[in-house]
Amino acid sequence: MRKIRLALSLSCLLIASFPLRAAEVTLTTIPSTAAHRDKDLWRRAMTAFYGPYDKTQKCWVGNFDGRRFCMRPHKLQKVSAGQSTRYFLAIGGKPLDEDNSCHACAGAMGLFVLSDATPMLGLVARNDGYEAMGSWGDAPPEENVDIHRIGTPDTFAWTIRTGWTGQGVMSEVLLVRGLVGERVVDLGQIPLSYSDEGNCEDGTNLMTGEKCSSVTFEPVYAAEGGRFGDILLKASGLYKGESLTATYRMLFNAQTMAYGLPENFPEGLSP
Structure with a gap:
């Protein structure tokens, strides 16, 4: 990924306009055209952030802090940004090969924000991809x-x-x-x-x-x-x-x- 300086103007559907501001955006390897179909966006984003799909586990298996996690698309929400859109991707999962049979056993949440203001989707912000959250080993x-x-x-x-x-x-x-x-x-x-x-x-x-x-x-x-x-x-x-x-x-x-x-x-x- 590489970084560019880009002027962004964001608005939700209920807001007409507001001032431009400069923001630093990290470019991904995902074409912005992938965002035209939610299924394509999810597939490319999951692979970019977690690696290839694991047919055995039926999820994208990521590694974090010495642990393996089974991650899947959770919820996609979009915010109109004038000529562009921001995509809020919530990704849910659970630890693999662990006993998660307790109320305090957390799942994992990945939170990513993408923008289609450039030919390749920009990564606006993200967490570490595996924030502990939820119970009984599952994400909320x-x-x-x-x-x-x-x-x-x-x-x-x-x-x-x-x-x-x-x-x-x-x-x-x-x-x-x-x-x-x-x-x-x-x-x-x-x-x-x-x-x-x-x-x-x-x-x-x-x-x-x-x-x-x-x-x-x-x-x-x-x-x-x-x-x-x-x-x-x-x-x-x-x-x-x-x-x-x-x-x-x-x-x-x-x-x-x-x-x-x-x-x-x-x-x-x-x-």
């Missing part, structure tokens, strides 16, 4: 993976729904993975729900003695701010037995490069 299901505009018109990120259940408590969060330079990186977690009702009897938590909680959060992206905009959390439900209806603002911290919860966020509900 396709329906749990999505992209959102989280700031300026060209700032998109993946959100990946995951959760935890244990000792009567159920908690769900969105993992945020965004583009920083040429890397897809961890930008923090967004709470989605919390319930300790599995420990409750007559509205009281049998372990803590407090009234029970069952709260859901609806995120609103790119509410305000710059490149990484604020995220609003609209909360509703019961918090320690009392009705809760409130909105909390998650700000992006440029020092930690992650979203954080505000100080007034209810105690015990954070991921």
Whole structure:
């Protein structure tokens, strides 16, 4: 792969225009015409990032950190970019030759962003191709993976729904993975729900003695701010037995490069 300097203008289908900006793009060996058919794009991208297809395993087998992974296409999403398109490829897989029969046994996720602004597809950003994610050895299901505009018109990120259940408590969060330079990186977690009702009897938590909680959060992206905009959390439900209806603002911290919860966020509900 080689690098070029290229002026890119990105917009999702709901945005008319915005200023051009310069970005460094790594050219792949995949012709941009391959993106005309999803099947061709997937086949070429999987081979480029993970090697040839393994007919025995029925997947693309990659090697990372001394381990073998069986990787398959997971979800493809596209963002209009004026004269070009960005392709957000989520690739899911699992470790091979390992016992994955536990809730804490993670699968693997590869996250890649490609652009067809040049004759050969440009690699805009990527993670290491094997981020540990999911449970029982599998990556999070396709329906749990999505992209959102989280700031300026060209700032998109993946959100990946995951959760935890244990000792009567159920908690769900969105993992945020965004583009920083040429890397897809961890930008923090967004709470989605919390319930300790599995420990409750007559509205009281049998372990803590407090009234029970069952709260859901609806995120609103790119509410305000710059490149990484604020995220609003609209909360509703019961918090320690009392009705809760409130909105909390998650700000992006440029020092930690992650979203954080505000100080007034209810105690015990954070991921």
